[in-house]
Amino acid sequence: MMEKKAQKAVELFKSGYNCSQAVIAAFAEELGIESDTAVKIASSFGGGMGGMREVCGAVSGMFMAAGIRYGYTDPTDHTAKKEHYKRIQKMASAFTEQNGSIICHELLGIRPEGDNLIPRERTKEYYKKRPCAEYVRCAAQIFAEMTENDEIATHGL
Secondary structure, eight states, X not given: OHHHHHXXXXXXXXXXXXXXHHHHHHTHHXXXXXXXXXXXXXXXXXXXXXXXXXXXXXXXXXXXXXXXXXXXXXXXXXXXXXXXXXXXXXXXXXXXHHHSOSBHHHHHTOOSOGGGGSOOOOOHHHHHHOTHHHHHHHHHHHHHHHHHHHHHHHTTX
């Protein structure tokens, strides 16, 4: 399942969805959320949060998916909050370990200014310059692995 979800996320990205949308939409069905709702929620996080090149959109999509699956709802449940933040930090560490950062402009080696903030047309040249599809794949794999391991632990396999 892990590779299948990662490939689906890459395909969604290459079809024109931003990095954040691609990751969360790949898991929408399993998360019990409509795909249209998932991509709307994630639409602000592409390009490192609205093109500002801050936290990588693929990472944000991974975090949103984790929130839907594992998030807490009781604001007074500090244990649940702590456990959820630990999960998010673990995913961030895994992404950083594989890619060197979770910050978009650091991953792309660009300064977040001027025309770097404008969404680019998806051309062959775009994909040669931007390794974003691989970041999307990585984030989707990390989330899929986490949920797969969770299901194994939950079902006692």
